[in-house]
Amino acid sequence: MIWGNVRRNSMNSSLILTPKMLSQSRVIAKGNRIRDINRLIDTYGGTPSKWIKKSSPSFEISGVQYEYHWYEHPGIDRVEIKLKEVIVK
Numbered sequence: 001m002i003w004g005n006v007r008r009n010s011m012n013s014s015l016i017l018t019p020k021m022l023s024q025s026r027v028i029a030k031g032n033r034i035r036d037i038n039r040l041i042d043t044y045g046g047t048p049s050k051w052i053k054k055s056s057p058s059f060e061i062s063g064v065q066y067e068y069h070w071y072e073h074p075g076i077d078r079v080e081i082k083l084k085e086v087i088v089k
Helices: 019-023 037-044
Strands: 002-008 026-030 052-055 059-061 064-073 077-087
Touching: 037 064
Parallel strands: none
Antiparallel strands: 002 077, 026 052, 052 064, 059 064, 064 077
């Protein structure tokens, strides 16, 4: 899979992370393996070891596959939720 265009969750405010998506999410990276870890700490605080980058399962809208990607930290919550187009090759 290749991730294409990033679309902020403002693309359609009715699209949200559902409880099912959250329960089926997967970890993409943790702690210092997150490319933007220093920016996350500067912006939101927290310790590097507790930051996690996650992805939702893919889903379809009008024939196009998408996933949500976001960062999480206990005590800070989910931040920077992005809707990403998934290009299957």
